[in-house]
Amino acid sequence: xxxxxxxxxxxxxxxxxxxxxxxxxxxRGSQSFFWYRQYSxxxxxxxxxxxxxxxxxxxxxxxxxxxxxxxxxxxxxxxQPSDSATYLxxxxxxxxxxxxxxxxxxxxx
Amino acid sequence: xxxxxxxxxxxxxxxxxxxxxxxxxxxFQATTMFWYRQFPKQSLMLMATSNEGSKATYEQGVExxxxxxxxxxxxxxTLTVTSAHPEDSSFYICSALSGSHQPQHFxxxxxxxxx
Numbered sequence: 443x444x445x446x447x448x449x450x451x452x453x454x455x456x457x458x459x460x461x462x463x464x465x466x467x468x469x470r471g472s473q474s475f476f477w478y479r480q481y482s483x484x485x486x487x488x489x490x491x492x493x494x495x496x497x498x499x500x501x502x503x504x505x506x507x508x509x510x511x512x513x514x515x516x517x518x519x520x521x522q523p524s525d526s527a528t529y530l531x532x533x534x535x536x537x538x539x540x541x542x543x544x545x546x547x548x549x550x551x
Numbered sequence: 552x553x554x555x556x557x558x559x560x561x562x563x564x565x566x567x568x569x570x571x572x573x574x575x576x577x578x579f580q581a582t583t584m585f586w587y588r589q590f591p592k593q594s595l596m597l598m599a600t601s602n603e604g605s606k607a608t609y610e611q612g613v614e615x616x617x618x619x620x621x622x623x624x625x626x627x628x629t630l631t632v633t634s635a636h637p638e639d640s641s642f643y644i645c646s647a648l649s650g651s652h653q654p655q656h657f658x659x660x661x662x663x664x665x666x
Binding site for chain 1: 653659
């Protein structure tokens, strides 16, 4: 059974702080890694994807991948109340995707 | 780029009605489309995976005769909820994939309420 695990939260951080969201996966053959944001009542939207070990930065977001540890994380710098949402980690091998249950982030003003 | 359009956004209908939901990839060809269901405060639940021109692959516990999926072209997939009942009320979301190693792009979802 291929699994993706995330802490369900809620993770509460003060406005302006760094939010760190973590995800582990079980299938060592996984090739592609994605972070989605889902606001309450809305569908998921893609934030970032990463394929290689290391860091990938896009604006306030940084994705980090460590395939040896089967670990992927998302850092959100200068967190804003508008970042409050559920963050879904997804892992794929080809067209087979596995989503984590999501971590609920609350950014407090 | 990578826009997925899903219609309708809201459906309210009587028990026993069949409801069709459309999912279109507007600016790319989707090799694979996915259909999800999500109940309030719960995780996404994959219902089925469909590839253009072939039968959908349904997840365990999802009734294929209840949830009919047609993937007629590389840009269109439809989900028909047949003889819908109140327990089918949920948020249905489609997504499309343009190729291996690519992200899924989601439609805006359809909120289905069966009275």
